[in-house]
Structure formats: C-alpha cells, structure tokens
Amino acid sequence: DAGVIQSPRHEVTEMGQEVTLRCKPISGHNSLFWYRQTMMRGLELLIYFNNNVPIDDSGMPEDRFSAKMPNASFSTLKIQPSEPRDSAVYFCASSSGGGRFGNQPQHFGDGTRLSIL
Amino acid sequence: EDKVVQSPLSLVVHEGDTVTLNCSYEVTNFRSLLWYKQEKKAPTFLFMLTSSGIEKKSGRLSSILDKKELFSILNITATQTGDSAIYLCAVGGSGNQFYFGTGTSLTVIP
Numbered sequence: 001d002a003g004v005i006q007s008p009r010h011e012v013t014e015m016g017q018e019v020t021l022r023c024k025p026i027s028g029h030n031s032l033f034w035y036r037q038t039m040m041r042g043l044e045l046l047i048y049f050n051n052n053v054p055i056d057d058s059g060m061p062e063d064r065f066s067a068k069m070p071n072a073s074f075s076t077l078k079i080q081p082s083e084p085r086d087s088a089v090y091f092c093a094s095s096s097g098g099g100r101f102g103n104q105p106q107h108f109g110d111g112t113r114l115s116i117l
Numbered sequence: 118e119d120k121v122v123q124s125p126l127s128l129v130v131h132e133g134d135t136v137t138l139n140c141s142y143e144v145t146n147f148r149s150l151l152w153y154k155q156e157k158k159a160p161t162f163l164f165m166l167t168s169s170g171i172e173k174k175s176g177r178l179s180s181i182l183d184k185k186e187l188f189s190i191l192n193i194t195a196t197q198t199g200d201s202a203i204y205l206c207a208v209g210g211s212g213n214q215f216y217f218g219t220g221t222s223l224t225v226i227p
Binding site: 033035041042043044045048055056091104105106107108109110111 | 151158159160161162165205207214215216217218219220
C-alpha cells in the first residue's frame with residue numbers, strides 16, 4: 001500500500017518567493033496533519049484537517065502560512081512570502097479513526113526539506 | 118497549556134546496554150499515548166498505549182503507561198547500533214490532535 005506521499009522532497013528558494021508543499025494522504029484516512037520540524041523546536045503541529053475541514057490551525061506561525069485540503073486525497077501548505085526562518089523539514093501525516101475509537105497512529109510522509117536563502 | 122516532556126534529551130550507551138526513556142504529559146482529555154522512532158527521515162510508529170499498567174512489547178522494545186502519574190516509559194534491552202535514533206512521544210487529546218515531545222536522541226556505540 002502506498003504511504004503518505006509528499007512533494008517536493010527538497011526545495012531551495014530565495015527569500016520572498018512563494019513556496020507550495022503538497023501531500024497525498026493514505027487512502028481512507030480521514031485526518032491530515034502538517035508539521036514542521038527544526039533542531040531548536042522539535043516537531044510542531046501547524047494545522048490539522050478532519051474530513052477535509054480545518055479543525056485547529058493555532059500552530060500556523062503567521063498569516064504568511066496557509067493550508068488547504070480541497071478533497072480527501074490532496075492537501076497543500078503554502079508560504080508566501082517565504083523567509084529564511086521558515087527553513088525546516090515539513091511533514092505531512094494522516095490517520096484514520098478519532099471519535100469514539102480514540103486517536104489512531106499517524107503515518108508520516110518522508111517530508112519536504114525546505115531551505116530559504 | 119497541554120504539554121509533553123521527554124527525558125533525557127540525549128543518551129549515549131554501548132551496545133548491549135538497557136535504556137529507559139521517559140515521557141510525562143499534561144494533556145486535557147487524554148485519549149492515547151504513542152511512541153515513534155525517527156531515524157533519518159519520517160517518524161515510524163512503535164506503540165500505542167491507552168490503558169494503565171498494560172505492557173506493550175515488540176522484540177527488545179517495551180512500553181508501559183501510568184495514567185495516574187501521567188507518564189510512560191519506553192525500554193530497550195540489549196541495545197544495538199540500529200536502535201540509534203530520536204524517540205518521540207506523542208499524546209492524543211481532544212479531537213484527533215496529538216502533542217509531541219521534543220524527543221530523546223539515542224546513540225548506541227559499538
């Protein structure tokens with residue numbers, strides 16, 4: 001079975017440019033999560049969706065970040081304009097369940113390593 | 118504020134040693150606690166714990182949860198160099214959200 005698929009794997013761009021990260025969750029999973037990981041702050045939850053609806057975006061650092069999930073099989077995380085401090089590894093994860101069955105394990109994509117010069 | 122704290126932050130041991138990693142939490146509406154192993158890429162799932170006192174085992178790894186004292190431990194016996202990784206603890210709260218600790222970096226020396 002295909003896991004969570006993220007693209008691109010690496011992105012290097014100049015400050016001020018728009019960056020779009022993409023994620024395809026595991027088929028049948030109803031929750032999708034975007035994380036950012038840095039050495040200093042570890043793994044931080046940015047936003048998560050349940051059934052394509054954003055549930056909690058309190059982790060989104062500022063208005064330069066936006067995320068969409070137009071359908072159950074695709075999500076994007078956009079940074080506009082990008083800044084050097086946005087450099088990090090961005091992970092997408094998906095899971096099933098929730099509700100009365102409790103939280104289910106999240107399956108992570110391989111991440112996008114983003115470098116803003 | 119919900120939080121998950123892992124200790125130690127890093128650990129260096131020799132092959133064959135036994136290690137214990139700690140995870141304490143304060144999370145509203147606790148639902149589950151998960152352990153992940155992260156090597157060079159994405160975190161991979163190890164255990165999911167929902168009930169106190171029931172040990173989960175997988176080979177040389179085992180984990181247990183104490184919901185009264187709000188912590189979990191992850192034990193690795195007879196460590197091998199392939200166990201070198203960052204071990205992440207995550208606690209599920211309301212909805213389907215998880216709160217992650219900053220991880221314990223384990224290095225196993227031959």
